Amino acid sequence: MKIVVLDGYTLNPGDLSWEGFERFGDLTVYDRTCYDGSREDLVIERAREAEVVLTNKTILSRKVIESLPQLKYIGVLATGYNVVDIEAARERGIVVTNVPTYGTEAVAQMAIALLLEMCHHVGAHSESVKKGEWASNPDWCYWKYPLIELAGKTMGIIGYGRIGQATGRIAQALGMKVLAYDKYVNKDLESDTMRYVELDELLAQADVIALHCLL
Amino acid sequence: MKIVVLDGYTLNPGDLSWEGFERFGDLTVYDRTCYDGSREDLVIERAREAEVVLTNKTILSRKVIESLPQLKYIGVLATGYNVVDIEAARERGIVVTNVPTYGTEAVAQMAIALLLEMCHHVGAHSESVKKGEWASNPDWCYWKYPLIELAGKTMGIIGYGRIGQATGRIAQALGMKVLAYDKYVNKDLESDTMRYVELDELLAQADVIALHCLL
Secondary structure, three states: OEEEEOOOOOOOOOOOOOHHHHOOOEEEEOOOOOOOOOOHHHHHHHHOOOOEEEEOOOOEOHHHHHOOOOOOEEEEOOOOOOOEOHHHHHHHOOEEEOOOOOOHHHHHHHHHHHHHHHHHOHHHHHHHHHOOOOOOOOOOOOOOOOOOOOOOOEEEEEOOOHHHHHHHHHHHHOOOEEEEEOOOOOHHHOEOOEEEOOHHHHHHHOOEEEEOOOO | OEEEEOOOOOOOOOOOOOHHHHOOOEEEEOOOOOOOOOOHHHHHHHHOOOOEEEEOOOOEOHHHHHOOOOOOEEEEOOOOOOOEOHHHHHHHOOEEEOOOOOOHHHHHHHHHHHHHHHHHOHHHHHHHHHOOOOOOOOOOOOOOOOOOOOOOOEEEEEOOOHHHHHHHHHHHHOOOEEEEEOOOOOHHHOEOOEEEOOHHHHHHHOOEEEEOOOO
């Protein structure tokens, strides 16, 4: 069985092993093929004869899918599967999978890290301390930027799916109130510190807004 | 009534108002007096005749307290009251107060901000993006340092009082397990993701250690 990874570099720049796939067949890994859809010919050439194609960002259009008669399975090495023409795959009975939760906690953690950098400017203060400004400060107490306390403030979260909820949990643990906007409302998630609102109210009330949605 | 603030600068470098105190008496605010205990004479001179003395870091030793016959109240403008000789104050019937919770959420937030800076190097990545490295990256995906995901990792917290618990709540929301060590154990706080352990086990098991205790 021929297995082709069209753009392995993003997932595995060298620190992971593809061995698990090698056990299932004849594996070829390309670092990149074409991200912008302009080289359908190259995608088809590389995936020819493949029963299994793995993609991260390389677009598998209807034309590509219809040009690969052996294809039985498309594995998207990411969460969003907008790079695959699902309808064309369905017509051919090709199974398409994605990885919906690999990044839930990591993305929420990153969103909070970005927020805390704005509140604390850790890197800049670290540099200042290394330059001796703390040691030479007469009060052992100073700040180069205003420090922002989040407790008691309100975070608006647009898109309250898995990642939005994970961000919301951390925000609440920081003492924040959470206002969520989503097409799908799950009232079970509401509490003293979290409720769903309309977008207008979210925008009017929030001190901080986190986007966990398609842009 | 004479009110003296011995070292107002740390609390109020200029962005707060002392007006609330002015309403109660004749207020004098010194930016700093002496932090290291070497100028008891200056402390006594400045606090002479005062019924109310407010201090942040200036030490009120037995000698100082015994030299201030009018003194009725010492307000510590901070959490730790180790700067006041409590025994000497008690003998004189002088009331001493501190501010035990003004920094609970702020300190916990700062501890997590420091941890997330180590996990994400937000400032360094921000600089890299501003230099155009993201725009020119062929994969729209890179990192200058390894990124560390906290979910599933273990935080050991030494000192599980108010601030330690606040840090522990955020850590758990980040998907971490918390091991706490404290002289005072409150079993009610334990859960699937938090338990008390002995110090040796904490040091052996923790991926990250937070100190919320006297050093």
